[in-house]
Amino acid sequence: MLAACTKITLNQAITELTIKTRRKYAIKLPDAIIAASAKFLQMPVLTADKAFAKIKEIDCFVLEL
Numbered sequence: 216m217l218a219a220c221t222k223i224t225l226n227q228a229i230t231e232l233t234i235k236t237r238r239k240y241a242i243k244l245p246d247a248i249i250a251a252s253a254k255f256l257q258m259p260v261l262t263a264d265k266a267f268a269k270i271k272e273i274d275c276f277v278l279e280l
Contacts, residue, residue: 223252223256225248225252228255229248229251229252229255230251232250232251232254232255233247233248233250233251234247235251236250236251236254236270236272240269240270242266242270246264246266246267249267250267250270250272250273253273253274254272254273259273259274259275259276260273260274260275260276261276261278262275262276262277262278263277263278263280264277265277
């Protein structure tokens, strides 16, 4: 499964989105980086972390475990 993953390099645009997202939603830095990357790349987030559901700028699918 990891072989199918793509490494994303942090760039200035993602960094700026990270700062805005963290300030707006008061979430942890790693979560803000993930959300900002998803927004920048226009990709959905698949997670079990319900904190992502409140971020309106991304498409988020929360797994119920």
